[in-house]
Amino acid sequence: MVGEAPERIAIESDADVVTARQRARALAVGLDMPSTDQTLLATAISEVARNITAYAVRGEVLLELVRDGDGRRGIRVVARDEGPGIADLERALTDGYTTGGGLGLGLPGARRLVDDFNIETAPGVGTTVTLVKWTR
């Protein structure tokens, strides 16, 4: 762990989704992350942050610099809301499944774009998606 306080971005509108991914890219640039990885991370954040505005109305994205046991650095993204939660998580992680009228690529797509992906959700409680992109 780097020990700096995470950067918090409130997610309440589609403009906040853009802000979240731009801030993450700025952090990735600071870590000298390759530009392809910057783009993968920014795209994944766009997907999970949009899920907040689409399903939960509001929530937040936390961005944090992290370091693993081997000294490798990365960016951890926590996207969380206190929205309706996901009733069927397995299906929500399946390509093409959607309850929101989209393509159903958001969560399964975001998972393919990052190195670590974790999701905790409970109906009526909310959803927390955690992503990590490591430097190579």
Add this chain to the structure above:
Amino acid sequence: MAVPILKQGPFLIASIQSALTDTDVLQLRDDVMAQVTRHRSRGIIVDVTSLDVMDSFVSRSLRGIAQMTRLRGATTVIVGIQPEVAFAMVQLGMSFEDVLTALDLEEGLALLQARKEPGESGG
């Protein structure tokens, strides 16, 4: 921020200048449809060179523009998808198989010209 749409002969060129919110993308779709109708355009180029992210919403919306304009008898070409963006789109699962693409504005215009001419010569 609104995307400027320029008319060039029978074609429209929508040149995206900066990061788009979802609202901006929907506005672009509506503006393109209105202009295609007003100018009886035969082709549309959407230049995404300046986009550093094309997530599933933007991709789906651009595909929607291509499909809607096709129903109006016009052809849409997406130009300028950056290499990193292309990589991310494929990982995401957005292959754009049913959307015409070209490397840049020049190639996009050449593609539209090539599609226009055979029809005009009467086949």
